[in-house]
Each structure stands twice: as C-alpha cells, then as structure tokens.
Amino acid sequence: MTTLRIKLVTALTLTMFPLSVFSSQQYTGPIIDVHIHAYEDGSPLFDLQHPPTLRGKTYQPAKSALHLKQEVLKRFHKYNIVKAIVTSGELWLGDAPDTILVANAAKPISILKKQHELGYLDVIAEVAPFYEGKRLDHPSLEGYFKLAEALGIPIECIFFWRS
Secondary structure, rough: OHHHHHHHHHHHOOOOOOOOHHHOOOOOOOOOEEEEEEEOOOOHHHHOOOOOOOOOOOOOOOOOOHHHHHHHHHHHHHOOEEEEEEOOHHHHHHHHOOOEEEOOOOOOOHHHHHHHHHHOOOEEEEEEEEHHOOOOOHHHHHHHHHHHHHHHOOOOEOOOOOO
C-alpha cells in the first residue's frame, strides 16, 4: 500500500511540470493550480520582501488579505486556472466556489473530518513530513492517508529527494 501511495504521489508530482517545457507551442488550455495559500490579515508574509528569482524577477508581497485574494482571482481568469488547491481556501470559497478546492492538513484528523462534513475540505494538503525529518511512510501519517481514502479525497504531498 505504501509503495502504491509513493508511486501515486510521484505520478501526481510529475504531472505538475509544465508541458510547454517540452514543446515550442504555448499551452493555452485549462490549468489546475496545486499549491496556493490564502491568508488572513495580520500574516507576516504580507511584509516579506522576496529576493530576486533565478530569472532575475523581484516580486512584491500583497498588501493585505483582500489584495492577495483579488490578485490571485485575476490570475485565475487570465491564465485559465479552472481548479486550484488552496490551503485555507475557505477564506476565498465564496468568491470562486467552482474553482477553489479547500485544503488543510495541519490539524487533527477529527477536525479535518468535521471540516469535510461542513464542505470545507476537498483536499488534505499540504502534507510535508520532510520538515520534521519524516518520510511519507511514517506511521504518524497513516491516519491522514486512511482519512483521505475514507472520504474519497486526494492528498497533496510535498517532498524532496535526498541524494
């Protein structure tokens, strides 16, 4: 079962790479964004200055929760993003109910179960055990995989390979 889960996670991760990398044509079809965060006012990320990217671009932080939401929703339309896995997506669900898949993971399983019952959980995300030095097959994650299976919802796992 664990091997199947790892293969599934690997397959899902590989599908996130843009196909345009392998083609000379610009992709214009629908996009599923698998990693967005919604924040409430007061988040320290609104003041965070980002260093230049590898492409030399510098991005400025959103000024507020409303500003972030407005800018992200504009980009949904601009880039044909038809579904988006949004951590704390319940904050934006009313503005884009057909697009947003509400994601949460950093909560006890009983709370995630209740959120799903209330319509505020479509994906268990983001599961990132490597932050604690754990692998995806660590026993502490078994309950999350069982819950996802019972509810029929996906899990978004973030992991890095060590050489």
